[in-house]
Amino acid sequence: MAFKIGLLGLGTVGSGVAKILLDRQGRHPLLGEMEITRVGVRSPDKPRDVDLPQNIFTTDLEAIATDPAIDIVVELIGGTDRAYKLIMQAINHGKHVVTANKAVIARYGAEIFTAAKEKGVYVMIEAAVCGGIPVIQALKQALGANRIKSVMGIVNGTTNYILTRMHREGGDFEPILAEAQKLGYAEADPTADVDGLDAADKMAILASLAFGDRIKLEDIYCEGIRQITSTDIAFADEMGYVIKLLGIAQHTETARETALDIRVHPVMVPTSHALASIHGVTNAVRIEGEPIGELVLSGPGAGSGATASAVVADIINVVATLRANPSNINLTMGCTHQHYAKVQSIADSINLFYVRLVVLNQPGVIGAIGTCFGQHKVSLESIVQKHIHDGMASIAVITQKCQESNFRNALKEIGELNAIDSIPTVIRLLAA
Template sequence: MTSPSDSAVGAQTTADEPLRVALLGCGVVGSAVARLLTDHADDLAARVGRRLEVAGIAVRRTGVERAGLDPALFTTDAEGLVARPDVDLVVEVIGGIEPARSLILTAIEHGASVVTANKALLAEDGPRLFEAAEQAGVDLYYEAAVAGAIPIIRPLRESLVGDDVTTVMGIVNGTTNFILDKMHTEGSGFDEVLAEAQALGYAEADPTADVEGFDAAAKAAILAGLAFHSRVTADDVHREGITEISSSDIAAAKSMDCTVKALAICRSEIVQGERFISVRTHPAMIPNSHPLASVGGAYNAVVVESTNAGRLMFYGPGAGGDPTASAVMGDLVTVARNRVRGTSGPGESAYANRRVMSMDDVVTRYFISLEVVDQPGVLATVAACFADHHVSVQTMRQEASLRSDEAGARLVLVTHAAPEAALSATVRALGDLPQVHEVLSVMRVEGE
């Protein structure tokens, strides 16, 4: 393994030689990175202090024409590419856990600094990668792993490192935001908008990672770990998707002057004197006055709140080849500069070692919609159910039934903040009441 001193000496003794970059993957993002390295070679050299030269590009298949890129650069031997002694920097944009993890570890072992966009890998096995990079004295940068072109990793990792971050909340998946925004503005159903998102390229043929919240959970884990200086994995994140969101939910939000957004929410919590982390991703109603409510289309936005800086908002395109490539290139220039200077940037900061609290203990507000029997005493019975579970009701109103088969009424309630466990128990108890035909909708209310 290359030692830190070896890396520094190598950077100092080859000042006139270009820095050699190995690229893993040549899809939408990878091809954009390769072209930027070629098209802006002179500018990049001026910014870094050395030229950046593509040493090779690992792909699944060679012989495929890729406009503007030299066919001689392509190889199917990714392992051999990252192990080459002349490779200084490795960019990983293939995604997934394996072989990305093994390739990154091999690159680090051979003394290369790494730039990755791999949120899933970082959320699953980030500590192992950071430890390897620290031992080798090289960089591991990952701005493109969260929110595309939006610079959110570096502000948390560097700009706000002297502050006390209390909350990170945002829209970190463009697919779900596009779907919910269309449902809100056009009144369309979920399936209809999902098909449109797929046709436009915003959603994959298999949209599970997006619509079921897996993508957002990985990003939430990364953001929480950075913000609160603790190790957080995707398994620590409470995750819910948007597939159950209906047009009636959207209409109910509108009636409350709210909008429905799929949010990643990371908070610093103090329970009995001990600091915890709460990390969750799920759809929620937020008031239209909240800055995240106006984020439309496939855009992302993250709001960070800290003790001294107050509330900061980061907004921009959260996906796509060029925006993501921009974030990759920013990291690449930084690690290249570090290489030229014979140093490395900040590594993992997990000194706080805070525990992730159970979702049952998280305090939230709920919106609940019920189909009930339309007869005297029902309101009192429902209210008593909430009281029995120590959940206070903020507002309650009765509306016309959505059912056409029998007489009934629809109750819409919003609770005060209460522990998740108490709210969940209340919802289960409501479903068991003979006066309740159906619990139509349950959604958290955030942002107030």
């Protein structure tokens, strides 16, 4: 008897899933035990490049989520509210759910996984983070023996594509974003990607699995890449760094037991670092655990086939588990977190900084900047003056590790000095 699948959404990822399920040759034998029974779409009569019988299409998505004949609901419509309601409906009707929807899981994970636990069903989310990279399964299962120390990654392909092009071409953010939109690499509304919100959704999910607590999205400090200029890229390049948008989740150095440091922001990454060589739309996640040490998973973070690969892997896992033991939940596939993580404020975090200042080219400016930082307990690694013209100079400062609030207080005071024209960029930095 085949397991019956109800597919909600037949767009980029939905079509990829249907294509895999309709073309089983050479793939996992369990695909032979699955059948797409109903498909929820907006326009049933629209011509499509997947060979599904017309009579299984419907615009009534609720009917699929509540259909007693369906075993697994695969939610691929995107968005938040409607998708959340459909997922909850499916769970409440005793169906297992597979979704690629990071926005829903990051916002409503607590409600969804609580309901799933009560109903004894699986909610599988491999495709929600980094598309085709099996990072969810790694954290839930393969790395289960480890105490995870940190999870750090390039989890948004759009921003990595833009930053890679800025590095390669020396171009500025806006024109490269416009071209990325024309080429289909960036959405017409790029906000979620370029402002770091998509990465924050993904980090909430990864950190929750890595550290065993729920994460409130609003607790994640989030900064995007709009302020990065070609000048900063050139400075970074000269100093042996590349600028990447990173998601970071780690235990704090000072109060390891009590707080989680979780954020998304641009970082100057030394060219020798594993994440520095991740280019274009590729994603990568570096996980550090005890006893395993460090490992990096990299690959396609989006796209029809890559994301569908993760969705179908989840379906296979559900089917395999149901075949082996239909009545007991496999604990390595579920999510049982009860408490919310205590998250460290960005002001308390410890960072190294790169800061670029535009100043009047006059004696004593560098000394005054150094003094201000010193008065706020910020030690400097280097301070270099460049690009002198029209009586103005650009100064690039790199600090040693310092508390973010001390750095910000120093910077506020420096900004008030007469010789300071502007402070266009501040970027946190990874130690070389």
